[in-house]
Amino acid sequence: MFVTMANSVAEKDFLICCGSSKFAGEMVKLAPFLTLSQAIEASRNIWWNKVDVPGWLEAFASHPRIGDTESIKKPDSWSKSEQSAAIETANDSILQELADWNQRYEEKFGFRFLICASGKSSMEILKSLQARFSSRPIEELQVAAEEQQKITEIRLGKMFGEAYVDYCLAGLAPVSQRLNQFLGHLGAAATVNESSTSALGHSIVPTQVSSTRPPITTHVLDVSRGRPGEGISVLLELWKGTSKAGNSNEWTMIGSSVTDSDGRCGPLMAPSNSVAPGRYKLTFDTGKYFQTSSGSEDSASQYFYPYVSVVFEIKPYQVSQHFHVPVLLSPFSYTTYRGS
Template sequence: MADVLRFSQQDWLDCCGSSKFAAEMVMISPFSTLQEALQMSNDIWWNKVDIPGWLEAFAAHPRIGDVEALRKKAESNADWCKSEQSVALSTSNDHILQELAEWNRQYEAKFGFCFLICASGKSSSEILADLKERFSNRPINELQVAAAEQQKITELRLAKLVAKGGSSNASRQSETHVTISDDSKNFPSAASVRPPITTHVLDVSSGRPGSGIEVSLDVLEGLTPGIKSQTQSDQAGAWTAIGHSITNEDGRSGPLMAPSGQILAGVYRLTFATGRYYTRLQESSGIKEFSGGFYPHVSVIFEVKPSQTFQHFHVPLLLAPYSYTTYRGS
């Protein structure tokens, strides 16, 4: 298996258009299993590739629905791009393609990079709806969303690369009319090699990761997920601890639960000890006027519905002394 998972820098570049990513993957290869390669690709993408590297990878993709760009694309991963968009193209018409083109232009004008989505298995109308919804995001949030979509694409391509034993050019003819989503059912995704719930903290007041913050994860027992009624409230159940961690220098928490490809449906709570974090900042700054943070703790409660049990939930915290924001990432 080790020989199968020793790929060239071009192979890694075909999986992800970032030269930094490709160089790092070559440096730490070979890999003994697909899961190991997936795990390391995820770590490199989020912890070693910088924003210019992300943008380089984004730029390697043709615009969603741009048939002419797909036809002219000369890179060795051209048929992968066509394959990934095959469902979207087969379900599109002139009106949808025109609307996709117009929204793509608006998106690029706002964010500075092309709209990126893991299109495998998605219809053109679904992609258009996602594009419109994401257009309202703040630029810093949308950059992270796009990076997460790029990592999904990388993981699917890596699974196909392993299936072929390397060389993304080897059998591109057979891929032209096959969607990657069909093949990917036979391979573990990143969700199977990482905890189903993850988080990170960004201190937006300083533009730095929120490091050294205690994080705990709990589940609410006694409620039926997905059912809303006046009789169900937090008091109807009890919080049960699942895991505890402290964010590292990149603001990312350690594992809060065991790695798995599935999670039980239910109501979950992430709690961040933000008061202690700001107390440390106050003490280290030596500025008497700095009063620390307003929130001693921040709790983020969210629900995993029965239809979402095979999904991954990344729930970041964007923190400031007198406000905070959270969203569902990937």
């Protein structure tokens, strides 16, 4: 049971969850935790408000390099299971690329590349590493700290014997807020275009990092006409499961909009750097579109699908990613895919 295990947790146990000695010490002060959610909320507060940058670097250094098959073989290492998908999908060529890019990354940023690897293939990780290499040092430090917190929450769930659940990655403070927090750790003013030097010795330009687009977007292309699908109503919903009353099909509306002259849908949700995990549904009013575009309200023979619904799932380890889900449409068929 959770309470029994919580009472017996020592500093070394929390140190396995997060390699910062400051973090582990502060968690022990607050233990025991009656629920996993209590432990996670405490971990977030400690990580973002009490652990300084040297503590972050200490935690980063406790992880084996991604793709280093020898380092993850230690008996007490959880990294082996966390990197299992990456190792299983890697060949010698990809492992060598990971090693090369890890070295380049560490030479540039001064700390180890960190990513929540659970469920990610070796190619996904390599692409993330290459993409993040172009980041500013201050921004990359922020991203690495976010990834460490994700790993910490997964390991807290394992330690207390509870399945990793959706709220482990939900409710994180806005990115810009956390960026300002660790700018404070560095002693830098969080002012745009004000140059500073980080504790890592890098020249940095503090900036407010915030998303300019919703995490879920879409567009429609009418391939039968070779033009954007303009004026199509779009509805975004989230699956809530079975209600207490036993009712099923509990889809909750998040937002709606209409595609513009470029076929792009207006915002279906507020701009954000993260999204709640779960099953989502995009519904396109294709029947009305074909009726309008054909110039006839009685045009049932001109199309087959009155609505197109696309259901997709965002997993807990994907909450910081962007999801663009386009539809290629014709009167008698449609295609969808995950775009960029």
